[in-house]
Amino acid sequence: MRYKDNADPVITLTSGPVNAYADVLRGLSRTVLYDYDPAFQLFYENVVAKAQKAMRLSTRPVLLQGEPVMGLEAAAASLISSEDVVLNLASGVYGKGFGYWAKRYSPNLLEIETPYNESIDPQAVADMLKKHPEITVVSVCHHDTPSGTINPIDEIGAIVSAHGAYFIVDAVSSFGGMKTHPEDCKADLYVTGPNKCLGAPPGLTMMGVSDRAWARMKANPSAPRASVLSILDWEDAWSHEKPFPFTPSVAEINGLDVALDLYLNEGPEAVWARHALTAKATRAGALAMGLSLWAASEKIASPTTTSIRTPQGVDEAALRQAVRERYGVVFSSGRGETLGKLTRVGHMGPTAQPIYAVAALTALGGALNAMGQKLAVGRGIDAALAVIDADA
Amino acid sequence: MRYKDNADPVITLTSGPVNAYADVLRGLSRTVLYDYDPAFQLFYENVVAKAQKAMRLSTRPVLLQGEPVMGLEAAAASLISSEDVVLNLASGVYGKGFGYWAKRYSPNLLEIETPYNESIDPQAVADMLKKHPEITVVSVCHHDTPSGTINPIDEIGAIVSAHGAYFIVDAVSSFGGMKTHPEDCKADLYVTGPNKCLGAPPGLTMMGVSDRAWARMKANPSAPRASVLSILDWEDAWSHEKPFPFTPSVAEINGLDVALDLYLNEGPEAVWARHALTAKATRAGALAMGLSLWAASEKIASPTTTSIRTPQGVDEAALRQAVRERYGVVFSSGRGETLGKLTRVGHMGPTAQPIYAVAALTALGGALNAMGQKLAVGRGIDAALAVIDADA
Amino acid sequence: MRYKDNADPVITLTSGPVNAYADVLRGLSRTVLYDYDPAFQLFYENVVAKAQKAMRLSTRPVLLQGEPVMGLEAAAASLISSEDVVLNLASGVYGKGFGYWAKRYSPNLLEIETPYNESIDPQAVADMLKKHPEITVVSVCHHDTPSGTINPIDEIGAIVSAHGAYFIVDAVSSFGGMKTHPEDCKADLYVTGPNKCLGAPPGLTMMGVSDRAWARMKANPSAPRASVLSILDWEDAWSHEKPFPFTPSVAEINGLDVALDLYLNEGPEAVWARHALTAKATRAGALAMGLSLWAASEKIASPTTTSIRTPQGVDEAALRQAVRERYGVVFSSGRGETLGKLTRVGHMGPTAQPIYAVAALTALGGALNAMGQKLAVGRGIDAALAVIDADA
């Protein structure tokens, strides 16, 4: 049999969007209320409170009505002004990309860049800050998704905080899948969303904003106002007594409400554990069957995405096509620099379950062997199973 | 009994968001596919094709991943440059509001403004264009929702086209509820969304873009690129062979697909007819029970929203609160200039059904009488019924 | 416009099935679990516990996997044996109908029958029991739906209990919409279902079973066993440790769970109140516009269904067709004896909201006037509104 392009696959194991939890999908189909209806205003306030709890924030997070790319652009636009000196930390395509936005708002951009299979060394950040006391903003991507690698943002954040710079963190594809919270890393703007590890569809941004970030944005005359790129517009929108600057995405809020309930009810630590275990099993299996990981070390490999280096001579696009056609399984490709060099298996939300590591490894190995590789798939499964069972 | 603030109302009869069609709500809960999955890319291309059919366009419309406020801001940002001379036509709060965005991108702003219960006279536009041949862009709001009034955009568009200016039309709350299409009014950028008369939740923009608008935006160096405000980024996104500039709002696209099917299958003319009849019955009933319409004439009253002038001495917020508490019915308030002066009964998508005119009139009249008015509610119902029956 | 037969109507105001609550509909789409999965077994036990709470029972209710007609047939088959003398109380088509089932299991059938617009007089029951001390089983329909009339089952139950007979009660279309519980009327078998006032779809029976009814059924050798008509088979099915006799209707159980939550969370008294108020407003409106009620007195008119006598010369089927075609509203016809003589407006679950009384009255009056009647519809609405407002 062959899975056709125009039919839904069997299992989507990507680094986002992943399919939402079944309960979240049903949440999306709740009644759409008028945004000025008191029932909706109270509901929205409650969703923000749940987001605050999930993000372990002492201040209220902001929900923006668009995918986190909106949140990241809004963060750059709102916090960075032309007088700022920005240090952007780039260990991958997404980290690098933030630099372009930063540069749009300030000409003064410094960067630390690593190979895209490595991660940022906190000491390098400390050194750079020492050398450039004029740095006012530091930006970093926690989980550089196109690489599947993790930066040590808590350590970096402590250094940035000591220096006194503002700290912008892209935690889009890490929050909810591992231990990371805005205040753990002393972030001033911490951008994430429901559409990765929380298992909800794309369409919203969740943002942690420190008190001093609010002050800074208010003092920034070029910070967007009366714009979909404005963070400031939404400062009071959490309150059931205050109007929204424009119509919120009601259905997405309905879905987020369920996603936050699932996360909080299962218990964040339990959620993180199954992300970590699924990734660990995937890595063990991949190595045991003869594949290589993209990440320079397992220590920096993400618990929410496993990037597997494309074997020499293999066309990565053809590989993913074969995986889908043969087994109905969908993986993510690389992006930009990493495109064609790696295949990404996502472990996010509903797919962060160890049994999916087995499905992923079998599909990946099977397709590679069909393309002429000689991988020991069964050995890979045994290795993955050993990891899973060691945790039982 | 009393309907409580924290419980869902019985019937939402607002000018948006209105509740979505039941089928659309279920559509929102479809599986979330990976945006690079061929099944999703083919699906997205197909949704764009349906939108094109619904909008009766000869070119492909663009879907932007945010509420139409994003589309309107993007339109101003993309089409208007500092050398443009913009004529903004303001017959209400939303039309007026667009002028502020226009001014952000060009200092050269002219306006024709009417009282907010009247509509733009095409002759005035013709006169202005004659007087100001330097005008390069004209903008108008078709249905100025906070007023519930309609501007004659097809006539205006013909005049603007003859002049040669670019024409930006906000048809957010009219498209799908009455006969209006981008090419009917020769619009260059025609902004609408699924969250009004198509009966889908807020979260997307549908935009008609003329060939010359594409050319103009490409020639505009300040048109947003690599931004959530960019229209240009999405030019090729309709194609299943091209990547998305960023992750689309998959669930909203799923909902839009169903909304477009419903619209096309019921037949646009039939859909418009029930919007018109519901509005007509509401107006007749309101007048017969002793209320006044906000619109200066029935001719310019919207078929998708009926604005009823608040009787002297009545606190409009208290009125809507009473309507909700007593009957579980929710109406829209005015906005800005019209706030406190009128109450709006929406007839959009699933609520554009004449029987809801009866519910609306009874709830409105009942609450007003409870506040001391002396309205002949029954007489209003008889009048509404006469309108409905005349059509049967 | 004309609503077509093959398209969904706008509002269904029937005496069942009515549309389910939106939350219940979404509940139906929960994951279908394996019936032996411990998660499902625990869930099922919990649903039974909620049903017990809603029914205010001191014993566990039984869920049967079919519409209440299954429950009623099972009740007759399980409790009545050939040696029983059954007194069936018939004030309508459904009450009368139970007699046919009773007779299938015992030849000894006595009946008290009233005209189908009246109700059973408890004194008549007392007299009959005195005259026939050999009576062992009494059966009654609480709300005889085809008539829309209520029998005083609590009073009757006290008399039956004093006599010592077993008491079988059909409370299918009353439970959840007014104050009635198995132990209030001392029922031995009390049959109801989620598909009327609980606002869930048809497909399940909820049954209260007294301890002595369990004993009696066990002692009855002809009580069905290993059959879909068996009550006995399900005695222990509530327990998560016991198997089901056959596969339960998982999706219906999922829906019932939500329906019970809605009922218990809103508060039974509040739910009953809105049923009562909607019916009262409907009756007042109907009378004021010139119609007659079917029930001999308002005292016995059901709070969950209003039966309106068909005016002389009107074809009742044509009337309902006109109501649907013109206004998109659906009512129930009569059944059997009452077919053609009355039209029923249901007030059940999600439709037990006073504003729907207004819609119903307008649609009914409008259609009748279109058929040549001269009803004062507006006056009817004023009267209905007066009832609603008196309660506010």
Next chain:
Amino acid sequence: MRYKDNADPVITLTSGPVNAYADVLRGLSRTVLYDYDPAFQLFYENVVAKAQKAMRLSTRPVLLQGEPVMGLEAAAASLISSEDVVLNLASGVYGKGFGYWAKRYSPNLLEIETPYNESIDPQAVADMLKKHPEITVVSVCHHDTPSGTINPIDEIGAIVSAHGAYFIVDAVSSFGGMKTHPEDCKADLYVTGPNKCLGAPPGLTMMGVSDRAWARMKANPSAPRASVLSILDWEDAWSHEKPFPFTPSVAEINGLDVALDLYLNEGPEAVWARHALTAKATRAGALAMGLSLWAASEKIASPTTTSIRTPQGVDEAALRQAVRERYGVVFSSGRGETLGKLTRVGHMGPTAQPIYAVAALTALGGALNAMGQKLAVGRGIDAALAVIDADA
């Protein structure tokens, strides 16, 4: 980690109920229409037509409003009378079980019984019919689910037909998952349901009824009428012009409609192929890792369920508990005679996808090894993969 009893498992791979297709789950949440609404009556007629098409019947099938156990009991009750001589073919627990129902309606019961891991030999049926020309009814279970074995009903049906007896077939867990249709096996009553290979929830019966079966049931004075066990009551219910004998399970019909669309649109042959391939891969994997199949030969192993013999010394209940706790995977146990002797992996509807064979084998093997077995899990996966790839 440990999957808890009170939380949903990750993957349900049982022999039913299995989780429904996502589209079917959403279908269940469609608006509940009044059963006398013309829209519903037309819809119901259309669903019956789709069922007829799926069952490749020249006559209209009957839908009964309960799980197939209702259909089987109704079949026995309706077709078998005390004068019949019934030959029941028992190759497993379900086949054997039908004999008890047969005996309830006729004392004259003959049986051919095989060991429960074997299947009925058509020659034995021919011999028995020759020896007992008085046999008037033959009954058989196609896929005896507790064994996971298939009887050759097409061959048997040809023999029964030549003899002239009525043929009752239980195809509950085979129809939709392999090539079987009522007229292929010349069945007079062919009982199946949507809750196995069609991927819908339990709650309905689909029944093929031959013309002569209708005649026979009508002639049978003891065939149930005015009963939930009646087939006769439903003869005309398919027609939009005829009333239902009692309220149908509207939501289940809504779900069935979607399930039939999915089946017909994917193509029955394609659906059967993925059932067969999943089962074949599961068998190959199980054997390769060192397990034994329950079925005496692969030829009679069901394509919709793989029964794996419990290794000596293993507690089968503890095994399934370990599979669920460790991997979040749920399998079916045996039933009756086969309980404790085998574990069943279902391949039905949405789970009939080869990649689930991999998940099943890993979970089964992993749990057994944790219980002290020495299975070569990886070798099993390689073998399963070889089967899947051979088909690609």
